Amino acid sequence: MDEQNNKKATVKKLGKALLSVGILAFFIYSYQSIMDLQIMGDPIRQEGITHIFQALSEPDILEYETEELNVEAPVYLPCRNGEKPALPKTDINRPYLVATPSCGAAFKEIIVEGFNMPSFAEGPLYFITSSGVRKQLGVFSVDENGYFIVEVELPNRQPVEEAQALRATVSTNVGSPEWSANAIATLGKMIETIQMAFLTTVFAAILAALFSFLLLKTSSGKLRIFNTLIQLIFVAIRSVHPLIVTFPAIIFV
Amino acid sequence: MAGFLALTLFSTAVFVAKYEEYIRGNPALERSKLLSTHLPGIAFKYLPVNITLASIVGFVGGGGVGFLLSQNINLLDYRAASVQIIALILVAGSLDLFSKFVWRKIRE
Known part of the structure; x- marks a missing residue:
């Protein structure tokens, strides 16, 4: 033994x-x-x-209304023979740009400086043709004193007699923030999800209470086979993620 | 509606298992008390899980926040998708904590 x-x-x-x-x-x-x-x-x-x-x-929750500040400086492409380009007088208390040199052939590297710009702003630097078409040359970021400096390459364009322009664009936020469209849509859909989950839980709680008492009652005696069958069905349902069941359900309802 | 059907089917099957286990584990409990507080408490404990599941059925057209989330992810707009993820964390997370608190009160 x-x-x-x-x-x-x-x-x-x-x-x-x-x-x-x-x-x-x-x-x-x-x-x-x-x-x-x-x-x-x-x-x-x-x-x-x-x-x-x-x-x-x-996250894209808040939105601001934006205001664009455009600062321009003339530029000649190409340089005019002999004479120095006449630059307009700039008010030194307002934002202004200085390009050195202020003229050049295509692909010439020039240095663009900005003064009195909004502090810490960032934005694109465009080249504006005489017909108003704009081409981005680069991006700039302003330091705490409202100054920036970037080196850009003049675009390859047909020579034009008159002045064309360099434009620095800064967009600043104006007014108080507002909920973005995305945040509002999320709120609506989130409420829908909560409602769906809540309804699901209530219905499932009631159905499950009925079934679990039924299963307890039939757990012994003649109805054992019935009990096993229902248990197997529930095991099968539990094994399939509801995401997969949703596909046929969409066709059904 | 489709998402609701699928989720109800699934959570019924889950609840049946949990209920049966609980009733077998606490045979001394009266049936009226079970039905009025304990079983709904168990169901409430699973509400956060159901919110998580409900958020995902939107990916295949079941409605709800998952629809926006899948759209934004497919458009590579992660800044927008981030809002939906934060909303889910806030709602499901706070309900999770709250339902645990309720369940502790029920067990006392």
Whole structure:
């Protein structure tokens, strides 16, 4: 009798050991086939992920009305022979741009400085043709004293006699913030989601109470087979994510 | 409506398992008390989970906030998608904490 018990215990121990080894082997195998750390180290992917997280950290909740400030300076493309281009007098208390030199051939690098601009503003620097078409040359960011300096390349355009313009555009927020359209839409849809979840929970709670008492009643006696059948049906329903059930349900309703 | 049907089916199946387990684990409880407080309490504990599930059925046309979320993600408008994610965290998170509090009161 004792020997038999010992044998049983040994078999049990062996079974447990085998099971542990099996689980470990499955873990290692799964780890190797699922975890691909090399992909995560790819710099292009990391750049993309950084971009996504940056966007996620700036939620589009509030909106401001914006006001555009355009500051212009004349520029000649190309330089006129012999004579120095006449520059208009600028009011030094207002924002203004200075281009050095203020004329040049296509692709010439020029330096554009801005003065009295709104502090810490950022914006695009455009080239405006005599017909009013604009082409972005670069971007600038203003320091705390309202000054910026950028080096840009003049565009490749047909030579024109009259002055064309460099334009720095700064858009500033005006007035108090307002909820963005996206935030308002989110609120409406969120309420819809809460309503759906609440209704679902109430209906499911009632149905589940009925079924669970039915199952408890039939758990012994003649109706055992009925009980098992319902249990199996519920196990089957639980195994399928509601997302998958939604597809046929859309066609149904 | 489609999302509602699918979710009701699924959560009924989940609740049945939870209810049965709870009733078997607490055989001394009266049936009236079970029906009036304990079983609804269990259901309420699963409301945050249902909100999470309800948010995802919008991805396939079940309605709700998931519709906006999937749209914004597909348009790569992560700044807009971020708002929906924050809304979900706020709503589901606060309900999660609140339902836990309610359940503790029920158990006392």
